[in-house]
Amino acid sequence: MVAPILVDEHPLDALIRADRMPHIWCPGCGIGVVMRCYAHAIQLLGDDADRHVVVSGIGCSGRVAGYMNLDSYHTTHGRAIPFAVGLKLANPDLHVTVFSGDGDLAAIGGNHLIHAARRNIDLTVICTNNFNYGMTGGQSGPTTPPGARTSTTPYGCRELPFNLANLLSAAGANFVSRWTSLHVRQVRKDILYAFRKPGFSFIEVLVPCPIGFGRLNHLADAIDEIKLYRERCEIAKGVELEQLGIDLHGDQPIYVGRFVDRNAPCYEPVRLEEPA
C-alpha cells in the first residue's frame, strides 16, 4: 500500500474548486487527468482565467464543469455545444471550451457536434472517450468497439463505432487530434494549441473506465488499459483518416496524433453595425 502524498498547496489550486472535492470519479478513471491538462493549459495560456468558460453536458465528464473554478455551465444531455455556441456568439471575447464525453457529444449530441464543426465556430471541444456510458452503469455507446461487452451488449457489440477523427474532419473542424490519458503532455499541448487556434477544435482523449467498461472487457484494472495504450498507440503518419477507427481487441495500432490542422475561415456572424 502506497501512502498518499499530501501537500498544502498545488499549482492549479486557483483553477479547481476544492470545495467540490472529493470528485465522483471512480478509481482509475482517466477524466481527472484530462481535466488537469485543461487546467494546466489555461495556466500556460497566461491570460485572465475569468475569460474562460467551460460548458459540459451530462455524464461523468459533464461533472468537469462543476469542478473547474471557472464560469461553468452544466447543461442538458447532448446540448453543451449549442449552449456554448450561444455563449460564444453573445460574448466573442470568451474562451469557450466544451468538455464532455463520447456518448454526450457523439450520440445524443451528435447532430450539434457535426454542425458546430461544419460552421467551424471558434470553440474548443475536449471529448473524453471511454467507449461507454459510465455514469449510468456501463452501457454501449456510439464509440463502443466491435465485440465489446457492456450492460446493453451482453453478447458483444454488433454495431460499428464512430471514427470520430474522420467524422470531425469530414464535418469541417479546423483542428482534430486524438491522444490517451497516458499522453499528458500532448493533451495539454493540444488544448493550449486549440485555445490559440481560431475555429473548431476537437481533441479526443481515450480514457480508462475500469468500472463501467473495463470489468467486462479484460481491462478491470485501469493500469491494464494504460498498458494497452502504451503498447499499441502509434503516432499516425501518412495514415488515411478512414483507418483511424479503434478496435481494442484487434492487434492493429491505435492511432494517435494530430490528424487535421487547417486554417479554414471560422464562423463570424454578419454585423452591419457594432453592438450598441
Next chain:
Amino acid sequence: MTRPAVLTGSHFMHGDHACAEGALAAGCTFFGGYPITPSTEIAERLAERLPEVGGVFMQMEDEMASMASILGASAAGARAMTATSGPGFSLMMENLGLGVMMELPCVLVNVQRGSPSTGLPTLPGQSDIMQARWGSHGDYGIAAYSPWSPQELFDLTVHAFNVADRFRIPVLLMADEVVGHMVERVVIPEAASIVRWDRKRPNGKSPHEFLPFRADEDDLVPPMAYAGEGYRLHFTGLTHDEKGYPDMSAETHQTLVTRLVEKVRRNAAELIRTETYFMDDAQIVVISFGSTARSALRAVREAREMGIKAGFLRLVSVWPFPVETLCEIDQSAQAYIVPEMNLGQLITEVERHVRKPVVGVNHAGGEMMPPDSILAAIREVN
C-alpha cells in the same frame, strides 16, 4: 444605410414581422432558431434586421439546439429569443426546463398551428396551451402571453423580455397562425418611451460574497451575474444550492423547486394581464385568448345588440391563470362560455375556479373560430 432598432412610426405590418420588431425594440441581440411554418417570418425578419443593430442571428440545426443557444446567449448577458411552432415547441421543452432551472431569462415564441404532430402547418390552432403550462418535465412556474393582433405581437414581445428579465424565467408568447400571418396597422413608439425592466444584478458584490442562487426574500428572484464577469459561476440543471452547486438532498430539492414555483405564484399580479369588455352587468361571460378573442368580442357585441347581458374577459396572459379575477367575476356571473381553437384545454382551468356552468365552444383548428358559433352558444345559454 442600416435602420435603427426601433422603427418608430405607423406601419402596415405582418404579425410575425411585428414580433421581430418587438424583439429589436426590446433590445434583443441574439436569435437562435430553426425554420418552421407559421413562425418562419420571425426568423427571416431577424436574419435581415439583427445584423443592422449589431446583434447575432443564428440558424441552428434543430429546435433543441435553438433553445440551448438562447440559454447560452442569456448566460452571457444577452436578451435572447427563439420562435417556433408545435413540433419545434415539443423539441424545445427539454431546454425550457433547463432555462427554468438555471433561471436564464429568454423569450420563446410559439406561433401555433393545427396539431398534434405535423398537423396543419399553414393553418391555425390553439392546442399547445396546456403544453405551455406543463410541457417540460417537473414542477415549475411559467408566464405565457397570447396576442390577438400584430400590434399586440409587437407590444407583448417587448413585455415578454421585460418579464423574463425581471423574474429570471423563460417567457412564452403563445401566438397563433391567424395573428402571425395577419397584416394590420402596427404603431411602434419612440425608442425613449419603450419601457424596460432590467435584470437584477450583483451590484458590485464581490465574487466571495455573491451567491448566484440566493433569492431576495420579497420576490424570490436572485440577482444575475454573467459569464466573463469574474464571479466563477456554476450553473447546473441538477438540483443546486444557493451557490449553484449540485446537492442531491430532498431538502435542497424542496427548497429550490418550491421557490421556482412560488416565484411565479407570488408575483402573479405583476405577470397577469387581462382585459374586460361589457362586464359591468354581465351575466354570461365569454373567456377567450389569442385570435379567437377577436371572434369572441364580436359575438359579445352582437349579443349586446340583441339585449343579452353578455360580457367578455380576454386573457392577454394565459399563464399564470387569473384566478382572483375569475373568482371576483364569479360573484355576479351566471354562466361562462370558453371558445378556443382546441377540443377543450383552457376550459378545464375555468371549470376548476368557478361555481357556475361553463360551456365550451371548440374546434380542432385549421380555421379561425367564427363569431357565429360563439354567438349561438351565448344565445343558447341565455
